[in-house]
Amino acid sequence: MNSEKIAVIGSGTMGSGIAHTFAQYNYEVFLVDKTDELLNKAMLQISKNLDRQIQKGTVQESDKELILNNIHNISNINNLPRNISLVIEAIYEDEKSKTDVFLKLNDLIDANSIFASNTSSISITALGTKSRPEQFIGMHFMNPVPIMKLVEIIRGHKTSDETVNYIKNITTQINKVPIEVNDYPGFISNRILMPMINEAIFALYEGVASVEAIDQIMKLGMNHPMGPLTLADFIGLDVCLSIMNVLYDGFNDPKYRPCPLLKKMVASGNLGRKSGEGFYKY
Numbered sequence: 001m002n003s004e005k006i007a008v009i010g011s012g013t014m015g016s017g018i019a020h021t022f023a024q025y026n027y028e029v030f031l032v033d034k035t036d037e038l039l040n041k042a043m044l045q046i047s048k049n050l051d052r053q054i055q056k057g058t059v060q061e062s063d064k065e066l067i068l069n070n071i072h073n074i075s076n077i078n079n080l081p082r083n084i085s086l087v088i089e090a091i092y093e094d095e096k097s098k099t100d101v102f103l104k105l106n107d108l109i110d111a112n113s114i115f116a117s118n119t120s121s122i123s124i125t126a127l128g129t130k131s132r133p134e135q136f137i138g139m140h141f142m143n144p145v146p147i148m149k150l151v152e153i154i155r156g157h158k159t160s161d162e163t164v165n166y167i168k169n170i171t172t173q174i175n176k177v178p179i180e181v182n183d184y185p186g187f188i189s190n191r192i193l194m195p196m197i198n199e200a201i202f203a204l205y206e207g208v209a210s211v212e213a214i215d216q217i218m219k220l221g222m223n224h225p226m227g228p229l230t231l232a233d234f235i236g237l238d239v240c241l242s243i244m245n246v247l248y249d250g251f252n253d254p255k256y257r258p259c260p261l262l263k264k265m266v267a268s269g270n271l272g273r274k275s276g277e278g279f280y281k282y
């Protein structure tokens, strides 16, 4: 067991994947959510994902129990131990909720520990200002976390070199590749990905081609593993819209305006896979 303790706040899609990954590399993980029910659901998901890894031969059957036992469930954040080395926040994409959690954590956790946010688009500088700006950083994991190699590391305006080095090192320890970027709207991943998805939606909106044609062209012609509209459904159309709005507001540049069709689909509740219908039916 590694001596460093890791806390993960939020046990949804990303938090459960982050907890899974640190536990797999033998860190003691404290997984926090609002209720025991949500935590049990997350543990069930982690167990299923481990079974998949066992089938593929990337995890040994005999290690499954050990990995699950490395994760402690915490339904009251006040019960976190103080001596956590790294806290990774993965709650809803809402600046006020995230800031409130970090303010609370700032009182609860040792002053020398590091705070990271898995936000897709909120400014790391803004999130870190009210707690511990030098020890605050973005750790943007990709979905599904146990499989995807990249962690985009976002350096806030005041993030120290020590913090960046610590995070790069621990990211390597969990067998992922850290790539450092500066804190500007959308960082790199979403600044490039989302306008591409938005442009695919504009092409559909303007009647240039069908959903299937747009996706096939990008798959077969550009070697993308999935087409942009399939990917949008997978990410969630509400998430795509909120990231486009962050880019639009952050740069004040009309090139980032969200497509009216994307806005209409979100307003109608067609959010992609999670709602059963987006550009495709599920």
Ligand code: NAI
Pocket: 009, 010, 011, 012, 013, 014, 015, 032, 033, 034, 038, 090, 091, 092, 093, 094, 097, 101, 118, 119, 120, 121, 140, 141, 142, 143, 235
């Ligand atoms: P999710 O909705 O699946 O999970 C969020 C979890 O946080 C829920 O279980 C909720 O109960 C919990 N939560 C909310 N407030 C809390 C609080 N105050 N204390 C403890 N737990 C709390 O969300 P998801 O998709 O896992 O996203 C989490 C973060 O990761 C967001 O910031 C999102 O932008 C980012 N992200 C999401 C990706 C994705 O593909 N879903 C990819 C990369 C980043």
